[in-house]
Amino acid sequence: MTTATSNTAPGTGPAGGKPVRQTDYDPMTTPYGVNENDFPWGGPADEQAAFLLRYAILAPSTHNTQPWKFALVPGGIEVFADYSRRMPVVDPGNRELLMSVGAAIFTLRVAAEWFGMECRVTYSHSGDSERPLAVASIARREPPAQGDEAIASLFGPIVRRHTNRHPFLYSRVPRRFCAGYGGSRSGAGVGGRLHRRQRQQSGQRACRRRRPDAACRSPVQERAG
Numbered sequence: 169m170t171t172a173t174s175n176t177a178p179g180t181g182p183a184g185g186k187p188v189r190q191t192d193y194d195p196m197t198t199p200y201g202v203n204e205n206d207f208p209w210g211g212p213a214d215e216q217a218a219f220l221l222r223y224a225i226l227a228p229s230t231h232n233t234q235p236w237k238f239a240l241v242p243g244g245i246e247v248f249a250d251y252s253r254r255m256p257v258v259d260p261g262n263r264e265l266l267m268s269v270g271a272a273i274f275t276l277r278v279a280a281e282w283f284g285m286e287c288r289v290t291y292s293h294s295g296d297s298e299r300p301l302a303v304a305s306i307a308r309r310e311p312p313a314q315g316d317e318a319i320a321s322l323f324g325p326i327v328r329r330h331t332n333r334h335p336f337l338y339s340r341v342p343r344r345f346c347a348g349y350g351g352s353r354s355g356a357g358v359g360g361r362l363h364r365r366q367r368q369q370s371g372q373r374a375c376r377r378r379r380p381d382a383a384c385r386s387p388v389q390e391r392a393g
């Protein structure tokens with residue numbers, strides 16, 4: 169099993185990183201040096217699947233814990249939650265830990281699509297580190313999805329995005345961004361719509377953080393006056 173975890177501090181990767189030759193690539197020290205031109209097009213299936221993990225490990229994770237493990241198995245990849253990385257005080261229910269593993273799986277799916285692989289994920293309710301949380305079956309599919317704009321818009325940012333740690337904006341996500349979350353031919357797109365009540369609740373939480381002494385009003389109330 170591989171932990172395939174990077175130890176690069178947030179913020180030192182995509183912005184400051186330089187492309188490195190494949191021989192220099194090391195998931196521990198140069199994770200953002202991944203180069204799509206190094207994809208082993210003629211290589212065996214397990215080598216191709218392993219390459220996809222270079223992208224999966226760039227996913228965001230709660231407090232940068234990277235609480236995932238992967239095992240290459242015939243026909244795909246087993247994904248494990250690494251509960252040794254749980255943060256019982258800030259994340260007692262492992263909710264954010266599981267969201268982080270989900271982010272890694274999503275990134276894996278996007279990379280698979282990009283390189284023309286069929287990636288089907290089966291989830292289980294495993295609550296321990298020994299059994300996989302999900303199994304990604306990966307198979308070749310032609311043609312690659314590089315011409316698919318929806319996949320391109322998700323794949324490119326994998327190596328560019330990083331968390332800026334600025335305070336959350338107290339404003340709505342602009343409509344033009346929401347429009348792009350509709351989905352892709354593979355269904356790998358993310359749902360961009362929050363239920364109205366969730367939006368109000370998250371707005372109220374942001375309000376409390378910014379103005380803990382103020383009576384909290386939802387974004388809807390705020391705009392109304």
Ligand SMILES: Cc1cc2nc3c(=O)[nH]c(=O)nc-3n(C[C@H](O)[C@H](O)[C@H](O)COP(=O)(O)O)c2cc1C
Pocket residue numbers: 178179226227228229230231232233263264265267268271329330331332333334
């Ligand atoms: C489920 C989840 C919750 C997160 N919560 C916060 C948060 O509350 N505040 C914040 O600044 N970043 C948050 N992050 C971002 C992580 O801190 C960030 O992904 C991690 O430090 C790695 O840095 P990177 O995103 O630049 O790769 C969260 C990420 C995930 C996946």
